[in-house]
Amino acid sequence: MPGLIANANRVNDFVVKFANVNGTGSASANSLVMKAIFRMGVPVTGKNYFPSNIQGLPTWYEIRVTRDAYAARASQVDIMVAMNAETYSRDVRELNSGGYLIYDSTWPRSGLLQRGDITVIAVPLAKLVNENFDGVRNRILLKNIAYAGVLAALIDVDLDVISGLLTESYGKKPKLLDSNTKALRLGYDYVKQHLTSPLPLRVEHMNKTRGHIMIDGNTAAGLGCVYAGATVGAWYPITPSTSLMDAFKGFCERFRVDPNTGERNFAVLQAEDELAAIGMVLGASWNGARAFTPTSGPGISLMNEFIGLAYYAEVPCVIFDVQRVGPSTGMPTRTQQSDIILCAYASHGDTRHVLLFPANPEECFYLAVQAFDIAERLQTPVFVLSDLDIGMNDWMCPDLQWDDAYRPDRGKILSQEELAGLEKFYRYVDRDDDAITYRTLPGTSPKGAFFTRGSGHNQYGGYTEDSAEYQVVLDRLKRKFVSAPKYLPKPVMLGKGSSEVGIVSLGSCDGAIREALDVLGRQKIDVDYLRVKSFPFNNDVEVFLKTHATIFVVEQNRDAQFRSLLTLETAVEKSKLNSILSYSGLPMSAEPIVNEIRAKLAEAPRLAAVPRKL
Amino acid sequence: MPGLIANANRVNDFVVKFANVNGTGSASANSLVMKAIFRMGVPVTGKNYFPSNIQGLPTWYEIRVTRDAYAARASQVDIMVAMNAETYSRDVRELNSGGYLIYDSTWPRSGLLQRGDITVIAVPLAKLVNENFDGVRNRILLKNIAYAGVLAALIDVDLDVISGLLTESYGKKPKLLDSNTKALRLGYDYVKQHLTSPLPLRVEHMNKTRGHIMIDGNTAAGLGCVYAGATVGAWYPITPSTSLMDAFKGFCERFRVDPNTGERNFAVLQAEDELAAIGMVLGASWNGARAFTPTSGPGISLMNEFIGLAYYAEVPCVIFDVQRVGPSTGMPTRTQQSDIILCAYASHGDTRHVLLFPANPEECFYLAVQAFDIAERLQTPVFVLSDLDIGMNDWMCPDLQWDDAYRPDRGKILSQEELAGLEKFYRYVDRDDDAITYRTLPGTSPKGAFFTRGSGHNQYGGYTEDSAEYQVVLDRLKRKFVSAPKYLPKPVMLGKGSSEVGIVSLGSCDGAIREALDVLGRQKIDVDYLRVKSFPFNNDVEVFLKTHATIFVVEQNRDAQFRSLLTLETAVEKSKLNSILSYSGLPMSAEPIVNEIRAKLAEAPRLAAVPRKL
Amino acid sequence: MSYINKPKVAHPSLPVNTLGMTRRQYEGSMSTLCAGCGHDSVTASIIEACWGLSLRPEQLVKLSGIGCSSKTTAYFVSGSHGFNSVHGRMPSIASGANAANRELTYVGVSGDGDSLSIGIGQLVHAIRRNVNMLYLIENNGVYGLTKGQFSASADIGTKAKRGDVNSSPPIDPVLLALTLGATFVARSFSGDKAQLVPLIQAGLRHNGFALIDVLSPCVTFNDHEGSTKSYTYTREHYHAAVEADFVPLAKEIAVDYAAGESLPVSLHDGSQVILRKLDPDYDPTDRTAAYNYIGNKLKKNEYVTGLIHIDESDSTEFHNLNHTAEAPLNSIPFEKLSPGRAALDKLMARYR
């Protein structure tokens, strides 16, 4: 077993990948394994690579067991559970040298041993399952649990923990509990009886997951909207944003329905398309509700016209863009950060928008809440730019916290009393000299009535075609945008701050960058890292860009969109900005970051002592 | 008459402004005057400032008599024909010191003499007209012709020329001809009998308009589409682009209808909205017709999703964006250049688009033709960014030329024969290594059949979710864009090229800049000027930016969008780029350019010798 | 300009409604439409209707898209909030606004271009969602504001001012609404204030989506010989099948109608509409029958007007289906919306 040596003592630090066919219920088996490891106190991440169809195509699930709690995709696979004949050969190819291949040996396969540097583990899964269970569908499902059992035995997952999980899910359905437990044991015992186990790649109890949860970003964001007090959600289904609204609806049904009357303190409108969804959000926000819409790239494109109206008429609204691979329909089930420029400048005419960049599910929760405060404070659209990796994959995060003292910032809304105190109300007059004007809600009082329009208007809210009157409003809008950073989350700095080399990035690149920093650190290359959490940029961004000689901008798109935004919206000279791009559609891994930084620094040894050889 | 002195000898160089109420038919009277001056061989420009409604609101028409053939709006008014009581006081205020005010003295007005530095010319127009004509509508219309007569006498417009024009328009309607001629004379003779004429501000025959025409950009662009061989036009009405399709339709009805059969070699589809209009254009182009859509900002916003599809699936199409004041509905009857960034990067995901920037109606014609060649050569959307000033105002241009040898460049389309010669056809394989691949048209042959999709596809045209396959196509698209400039019109350079100061601009800023250059030149400030005609930028742009120490970027929007594009898409360091912005909605004038350049240079005297005082 | 409102000092002699307000106080800013435009008459009817209902201005919300018709929301009840949104998308703004506050009264004013061309998708779905609002289409067969192109409601054979003839079949908003299950469908004419005012009042009180297709001629671009949407043509071809009298909550029914011909329908808030059938064999409560009747008349180029169909079983009104709280969503205290820390801590267990 050549693999053994290469992998000696890889405890709590390896990658298992499951190759399945979608629609066969493998998901539950895979997450069963992941959850079990998590409960053993060992950090894990799970990445799901699924096709844009419903049934019958190849799908993969990757569990990274990572004692160092790295959140990024690992660029290698140590154990491949190859359950899909169609992708078998490429799955074998993908396996790391010294890795392990688990396959269903019910029907022995040709070309198995085409690689001498891996260990092949044969288990007659179908045979075992068919001997013990009936029913086509049933057998398919239980075969998944059986390979979970096999894996559990091989990597030494605590059987009690798994059984515990099964009991939790099937507690109320004893039949199902029995069959699942039995299937699990079938695989587990087979290994114990016929194979040497555990493998050197194995899990051991740790204590690094207490106070943490496994959650996806869409669930966290949906929960955030509930906590922010959003009452109206409008949407049109689109991958990968759909589960955000599902979560909001689910939590509302739990927390917002009067147990006695059944009355609901929320409204979810499934719109006929994205143009309608954003229109509903504007209508609701304008009318005083906290409202939001989750969508993805194509939806943003369709919302362009309304976004311009919201900017110009100053109607708050919150838009979640769970980014996927573009252009056009692109690859709906793959991840990218390629809507940055579109969101920053969406719609015709002079427009610019506030963007928030969560880096993980935890931030999806907190930034969802902040997004509403910011939108109402600034009376403008706020985009939360998440992505498929954050939104749909399970990440390990610290428990979500809530301060009961929190109260929403509704911004400048005049009450009936305040109106009574005014001589006259004008919607767009800059009374406080902060470029933010006062609004009123329909139903308040005739004195507060004003006319909202996307056509030229003066500061009194009146229609105008007069250049000067038009410019008064447009200039204030610019001042408002310039003043925005003080209401926005500050960037996060990592590192001494004194290094000559800096990384600037955003969102889901974070995991890969943190891991890369460790690797580089071990190589005595130290690099500072600034993670931007919002746009327009805070002054800290300026400072970081100024104080670092060489800067790497890490992002997940082809055209260096974030680098473009930095170039346009800070004082930095772009020659200073080196791009590290990943637009494969797969979540980012540390490898390219490490390599490109080493390569670049090698060219300019002055910057840091870098061993010439890799 | 204090005015007299100030205006001594202003022959063929002054501005007349007409203040009217819209829907009263003043347009024909105003253009009658303009045309007459033009026919006297004296260069003129006309700017129309009309409201976004149909009847009853103030409207202005400005005729600039300019012996130097300046195309820009003049920033002063020498003669005000004040026919609108509602705007009377602001019209008086706008008049240049020493200027002349013509008003209808039928009902003497108060506050007439509120300005001592202007000459007031009273003509009892209504009285004259009512005494001589019947019918409310008729009187309103003829009163306009009467003031035209007044003006003709005052500024010495050749009466025969005007009569000639009247005969041309009413030749077939003797009754109308009579009444109009009579009305004209009423005004003309009144002046001759009661006032000293001509004024020192007057026109004299010249010879500077031969070989020229007065035409608006939408008409020229529509004509260009006809000459380019476009057969399908799809649109949804929107100011200020509507007249482009009206022109195309009109010319087609003249040139494309079989006199015998009545069969039409064109199809104009009035779509239900802009999403449908661009979809129709894509369908038609994909199917082998040259197709286009004219629109304005809101339309571009709505077309975003389809534009991304066209970019990614590589479907040629031509979009005319006749820009108006944004954001949102903005001021539909005012001009701006504020869709630059949106058009350059329209749609979600990594997308970038070819832009063309006509500077006047003449270029609207030629660039319209080129746009189709470029779109089909590059198999991508091409935006022609015009604006309301170019599109709807009458400009003096050299006669339009046509070379009968011209044949359209349909780009890489495989014929049935060519297909027969191929082993197998793949839509997106880069056979020629120029990043442009071959397409086939439906109906050609089963061998040429391919499947067009906006979802992930590999170079064979097949659906893919594979990172590598996806990237092959996306990377080629980037190479294609980088190679685009060689198919695009080059920028136009003006000046020695050796100056330290340079202006970079685009589109309708041209007239104002050329005039500013003359003014600065007279002040011994010499400045080079590069007018960009297309994006992505040609290398000449790089060179100009490199070889000039101080650069002024002149454009008509708030956010310096063109400067942003230069910053992102050239090597220039943006600190070098100084913005001169005009976003009032009025066509640009030379004044701000002269002033801002002088001011800036005054700060840095090193650059050029500038007298400290203005 | 719309912020310069005419002084609202009530002249003592002017009649006042139960709120003590005069008609003048229901006016808006000065119209910028063409003299004689049908839309201005509709505006006048809306003012009359609101005044008659003694509607509190702040209780009314005015919504519109883009077009001459859509501009009119600025010309009535300046004491109400107005939202002049983007072209063809007002129904989504209305749906959202209504979701946020179910207590206010929503009136949307649109045109045939705004509603039947660019906006037909949103109109269709607002009807399906049964948003509680009055939706007026000021139908003139053309795009007025863009200078007279044919709209989707232009009849076959109608001639444009410039001469071209329309050949595509018209979309009839009434037949469309009936097909989509609208619960209040009416048609009227801008020139028939007597018919229009009670329809507007009933529509405002109807609990659900109320559509009124108002034939409202465009004097500038579609009022000529050969147009089927001109004043003359409309006057000659419109035909009232069933008139509606609106009886506010307060009043009890004074007049008594000949049985059979009249049909009282009580509205959600207790007020009533009395339907007077001018054509005895017409049943405004039977959707399919109504569809036939209208359809057959249309074939004969007759526009049937009046309250064409009404169904007060408001079971499908959006908030009914959603079981939304009685109190407006925008008024619910934060404490009731945010589950708080304890709940969150408890919830965490689900993710371990």
Add this chain to the structure above:
Amino acid sequence: MSYINKPKVAHPSLPVNTLGMTRRQYEGSMSTLCAGCGHDSVTASIIEACWGLSLRPEQLVKLSGIGCSSKTTAYFVSGSHGFNSVHGRMPSIASGANAANRELTYVGVSGDGDSLSIGIGQLVHAIRRNVNMLYLIENNGVYGLTKGQFSASADIGTKAKRGDVNSSPPIDPVLLALTLGATFVARSFSGDKAQLVPLIQAGLRHNGFALIDVLSPCVTFNDHEGSTKSYTYTREHYHAAVEADFVPLAKEIAVDYAAGESLPVSLHDGSQVILRKLDPDYDPTDRTAAYNYIGNKLKKNEYVTGLIHIDESDSTEFHNLNHTAEAPLNSIPFEKLSPGRAALDKLMARYR
């Protein structure tokens, strides 16, 4: 993946059409839909219909939006060009393509989400424009590709897999198309190939917009107890009112039908549809009558199927109205399109 086409070698024994082509040669790439998806049966019927018509693959153009249904254009006639556009916007692509080349045969495949939600505006206007194409809605009451949310065709009371119940009224594409004046309106069921194939053939030959609403169950998200779009429910509730037999140009009518019950309609290209009325008191040529019949059956939860309405007076087909040249616009030589120098010089006079 769709570029890997199965080998098209015709096995000698396979039956061939008049072009000498086998059914296999009308297939497309391998379907990636769920096993048992109704859409795959519709694909099979399209293949059968095209083969039966001996359609040249290059003469067919396949258009679609986005959805499981929209994917299916890749699964038939791989010898034809296909354009899988964006969600809900296929009708505009079709209108443009058809404008550019009136000679080809256009088939659009869409879903209830693609056509009745996001796409209803474009569908309505494609019908109004009477674009010459066959438009198939593979109607399953849900958004399959996004995992089963209700679509606008979901019936009131139908239960979703996850349990929630739909309460909004359904939009019926057939009633909608009749209201909009469509000249060919049919409904069928993916499971009834015998009925569907001739409808597709007639639809392809109809000169104008032909709509077929095909009930096509989603086995994964909408085939359960309590769904009104499941196989079982559909089988039980669909009811053929009028069957259509398609008789290609070549064949002369062999079978003779009992008078009164059968009605031959000749299509544009000379081929015929023979309508066999299973319900004698049904008249497929009377639009309003058809509307009633369908509407009343729907109230009883019966889906009427068959060729519901046909009108072969193709006067309103787009190119007829446009007087477009007979030759496809994309084939007209440049010389005929560009007026040339002399004309331009002459034209200049207008602008002096």
